[in-house]
Amino acid sequence: MPLIKEGRIAADLWVSVAEDEAVPADRPAIVGLRRWQAETATLRARIAPLGIRLKNNDAVADIAGDLDRFELVALEFPKFTDGRAYSQARLLRERHGFPGEIRATGQVLRDQFQIMHRCGFDAFQVADAGAAEGWVQALQEIGVRYQEAADGSATVRELRHRAARSLMWPQAEVTAAW
């Protein structure tokens, strides 16, 4: 399936390894949580890049201590209306500081690109390559963000008070706890 990264169709170097398949030693491979748990020592020792695939009911906390070993975490949208992966992605980025690729798989549609991006996804496995065309527009359709999330973009509350802060108030007063 085509992969979108940074708004463009990108080459996908990764192979997603099924539970009963051999893990190729010579190329980047994504394994499931069960495989990782059963073969942790072997997988840790491999040289080629490793990614992990989480189901929606796998707890992110269960792999928090192992995140340094993964270059990629693949999260699933079994249906686009199933929103559990949004929470998983934010936890990976914001709580556990995962710096690698977070890949959206399953039913990944253009109209959800922006909220996926905001939750920390940065790679999108889509059904057809045409989806890349709407990417830039999808990310810019709504330029106003009310919440803090994983994308680091400025929120309304910051923009509202930024000007006032630099002009009028000493920093200490603004940051004083309410």
Add this chain to the structure above:
Amino acid sequence: MYLYDEFDQRFVDQRVEQFRDQVRRRLEGELSEDEFKPLRLMNGLYLQLHAYMLRVAIPYGTLSAPQLRQLALIARKYDRGYGHFTTRQNIQFNWIKLEDAPDALADLARVQMHALQTSGNCIRNTTADQYAGVAADEIEDPRIYCEMIRQWSSIHPEFSFLPRKFKIAVTGAPNDRAAVRVHDIGLRMHRNGEGETGFEVMVGGGLGRTPMIAKTIRKFLPKQHLLSYLEAILRVYNLAGRRDNLYKARIKILVHEIGAAEMARRVEAEWAEIRDTAVDLPAAEVARIADFFAGPAYAPQPAFVPEFEAARRSGADFARWLRTNTAAHKQPGHAIVNLSLKPAGKPPGDVSAAQMEAIADLAERYSLGEIRVAHEQNLVLPHVALRDLHALWQALDALGLATANIGLISDIIACPGMDYCALATARSIPIAQRISERFHDLARAHDIGGLTINISGCINACGHHHVGHIGLLGVDKAGEEFYQLTLGGRADQDAAVGAIIGPAFSSDTVVDAVETVVDTYLALRRQGERFLDTYRRVGQTPFKEKLYAAH
């Protein structure tokens, strides 16, 4: 009231253009109906029996006069000249064309309104006490917190595809007029031992086919942590709420299955991780929002107005209207005025465009330009000087909006039912019309006293039948409409789910059955007892005996 700044305005404008493009892609076949459905739902557009229905959010039930006029314009321009106020402080237009919807949303955005998240599996319009900011018993205006929630929940990137819809209600007063205990999250402001204000947090209330009263998971939440605590609840729900069965997907089922103590433990654990991050608003932003709700500058009014007292004494109709349709105002010399949208024989909650325009004019003349929507499907003018009450009453009477029945038997809550709704199994509105005609005699209604009747046209319970003192649920039996009666429900601070009294009544006999319940109560009541008091004292049996004696 809250006014949009450039950011809020840009947000709703961009949402309109985004939806315009989505509608275009749908009409051109680029989007399937399955893909389009959640997008239109999040913009308030339902597909009903006969047409699309647009549900417009009225955040925490507060409207300005120009906004109400714009709703009238939308009713005329895109609908059939009327709108329907719902039990969630929204207004619905029942005859919208898909291709017109983006223009209707653009007209809303012009007056700082939207239809965002009025349906779909997301955080819905947050509701509040319709007397917020003016009630004599209030601790703090809940709308400050509702507006914070409105902004926080607007396209929340993590919580836009929840297991099911999610409704939050807030009250700032001990007397709960917002039915907070039958919401997914109910928030009740109160003071702790140190005199600080905060919230009792209740989770897992709801009606539908499995009615539940919300459980308290935190007795006192310092108010500055409201958003982070809500985020913790929503995250627990988003990850753990059931997605295998539509009817078990609400948070009430999760709370029921794991228990309130375990729910509290999970929420507290999640909150401990995020309470000191940037979820909560900085002080400057809280102060900015709170300023909008500081309250209007009231012209000083005498607490005793001789001409008002004289009018009250000389006119029985006026006095009766004052008794039911006005409420105590925190500002001396003022009153809160309820406009009844329940005249005898009319569909509850319906207002014509002409009435909307007239109400907007009256609001500007007598209520500092402000209108409220009550979840009981009535309207409120929140700032009326005592000296204006008589003139306002006369003006409302001429508009058919002064029926003195607020809180009485003919002040019926009813869902749209099978006249409009694709989910309904029976009609609600005609039953409400017939009951209000049966009890049209106001002297009799006042004698019966405080008694609410709630009617739902299907098990989804949009008409809140579970929490009506008398509840009616329409069911379909072999193609015929029947109505199941429940007694003893209530939606206030002592919220309770009513109990089914027995076999359902046919459409022909249900109004007689309601009258039998009322007559039984009148025969049994002791001095000063309201319907619920008598029912609690005597139980179901006497009602059952009378209702089913002849059967």
